[in-house]
Amino acid sequence: MITRRTLLGGLTAGAATAALAGRAAGAPVPRAAGPLPLHVVNNSGAYANTSVWIYVIGTAGDQQVHLTPDGRLAPVALADNGPDGFTDYAVPLAAGGTTTVNLSPMSGRIYVALGSKLKIKAVTDGNGRPALATPAGWVAGDPNYNVLHDSVEFTYDAGGMHCNTTMVDMFSVPISLRLTGAADQTTGTLKDGARDQIFADVKAAAGFDRLVIGDRRVIAPSHGLEAGLFAADYFAPAIDEAWSAYAAKDLTVKTVAGTFTGRTGGGQLTFHGPGTVSFAKPSTRDVLMCDGALAAPNDRIRGPIAAVLGSALNRSTLAGHATQPVTDPAAFYQAQRTHHYARAMHAATRDGKAYGFPFDDVGNFAAYVEDHAPKDLTLTLTRF
Structure with a gap:
């Protein structure tokens, strides 16, 4: 089974991110992967469509790429940095209702930003190729630290679609994924009021309280440890x-x-x-x-x-x-003395599944779905 631990390295420069990759054992003979509709639904109840943007970025072959608003997959280029020093790879939502774009075969992340656009910089990686420094919401000096944002991970290839919601780095925005094809699967959906409950549960757990960053996000204890917000000898x-x-x-x-x-x-x-x-x-x-x-x-x-x-x-x-x-x-x-952050994430989801730490797929407890004959993927911003 493909999991978050089967990763492609080097998705970003200067930020700890990775993407799903590979093909599940026992999958059908590979086929050509055509465009796959991605539907984005804003049921947040907190932000209008005009204040929400998505970013589809990752790798295709040996290139870092991004999805354009008209559905094309374009290579990352240093020239894409604007006068402010950042790219504008935002795909705006339709003024109302569902927004649909087509995903091409690639491996990466779908970021969502609410209220403000993300600042994503095109840089040069260690091999001299264009790459992206993507958001690191757990780093106080990151240019996106004050932007409300979150992401999901995916790989779409000849073996099908493999995707997950992830809290391995942080949690901020309630997101669910529905993948249809040979089956109809949904994961990541939070219970009613669960966003507030996550913030409260982590805040109340001894040693975890400093991981709650206002009302913007809760950062994972692994990143809290790096930032001096979590005890290095906790476990x-x-x-x-x-x-x-x-x-x-x-x-x-x-x-x-x-x-x-x-x-x-x-x-x-x-x-x-x-x-x-x-x-x-x-x-x-x-x-x-x-x-x-x-x-x-x-x-x-x-x-x-x-x-x-x-x-x-x-x-x-x-x-x-x-x-x-x-x-x-x-x-x-x-x-x-347990991983109260992961506990809070699992308690918050309707199916009990979440990616609270990188090995959370052991026993099939991760918010992960895959389909070898996918028809479409729906990303829903669920109610805050």
Whole structure:
């Protein structure tokens, strides 16, 4: 299954963003991907269509591209920067009703901006090619810090459409996705009043309160840690507890490659099974970013085990459940010291699915949909 963790690097210059890529195992034989209608519906109740803009940016082949208002896919060019130093790649909504544009095959993000346009700069990447420095709403010095905005991720290719709503970096605007084709799927829809509830829940959680940035957004604790707004050792007691738990008993992890059995020793958690792999004790940053000691390469051994360990630490199930992954959501986020940001995101959605951290797809709990014969995609700004 394609997930947010199957990523294309280098989508932006100077900003931590990525896009879905690839094709799901078992997908039909690739076909030519023609234009796919993208419908944008503004049911926010807070902003008129004339105060909402979308931006479709990403990569096609080895080029960074953007969608023009007339539906063309155009390469990014440094000459697109205006007198203010930024591009204007905004696609305005129709004056009323639904706005429809056609998506061409590409991998990227659909940004939505409410009240003000985004400032997206064309720059040169490390290979000397035109690229984009996209919004980083978690960085106080970013030119879009005061703009209300959010995004979804997608890849549209010969294997179909793969897309998700994401809170991995931040949450600001309620957005749902409906993908029709071989099936009719919707994800990301918040419960009534859930935006306010997310802000309140994160604000009330010990250690998470500084992640709430006024009424604009809630930033993920991984970025809060980088900004000095979240404790760098927050998960240390939970990590120590989990490592201690398996010094004298087995930890069983089931993956697509088979079943692995692990024990801790010498600071390492070592697994044996279809292969042997060891993990150093991760840091709080590793847990939140699903990186470092928990980095998940695209292989059949280390990557899948890292994803299971990372999800279990974020969901506070690792120490107390000797068989992983845990698939009952009632067991998630039960510890006092847990990932309260991700907990709030999942509690807010109607289907219980969200991307609160990068390994949130483990167990199929991510706000992700795909279709190998897509007909159209609808992005809806739901009620604030």
